Amino acid sequence: LQSLLDLMVAEEESLKERLLKSIALCRKELDTLCRELQLDPVEAEEKSTILQMEKNLRTRVEVMLKQKRDRKQELRTLQEQDRDLCDILCTTPFCIDSNAVPSLEDLDRYRRHLASLTTEKEQRREEFVSSKRQIILLMEELDHTPDTSFERDVVCEDEEAFCLSTDNIAALQNLLQQLEARRSLNEAVCTELRSRIVALWERLQVPVEERESSA
Secondary structure (H helix, E strand, C coil): HHHHHHHHHHHHHHHHHHHHHHHHHHHHHHHHHHCCCCCCCCCCCCCCCHHHEEEEEEEEHHHHHHHHHHHHHHHHHHHHHHHHHHHHHHHCCCCCCCCCCCCHHHHHHHHHHHHHHHHHHHHHHHHHHHHHHHHHHHHHCCCCCCCCCHHHHHHHCCHCCCCCCCCHHHHHHHHHHHHHHHHHHHHHHHHHHHHHHHHHHHHHHHCHHHHHHCC
């Protein structure tokens, strides 16, 4: 009986030692996770058995590890979206440490930044599509063939592939204004020529019927 009791006591002491080691490791890991997640340190539990304390600490570690994984995964997802938008808008990526665990505030700020970029992209896309349509019509009206790489990109390139940088949008508006100016100049020249023709008709006393037939 004594041997059995001694064995039970030894097993209890061994279990207690393992639990205390596990508690120490969990507390150390919790401290690290709290710093990484920018959370307040976990308070030590009062009036709890060693077994319950170890279980609670392990549960907290698992919860925080999941939070860490989720934040890192969301950061990767946001960075992928950011790269796509930066390629289209020719802007610099959002400044954030890729190696650190982002705070909830960092992620929220990143999401709002990408929402703003997405809105900007849609506005520039609409401006590009509208300007492209007008440019094509003006080129047809002026019998103008695209003769620069930029003009060919505007007219021929896939709309989704066009870089919507501020410089390209400005160049697009400049091209549109140049074509509109050429059309206005052509219209002014045509108006002047018509006036001169009418003046010649009047001087030569050309009949109205003949004027209409040659109009």
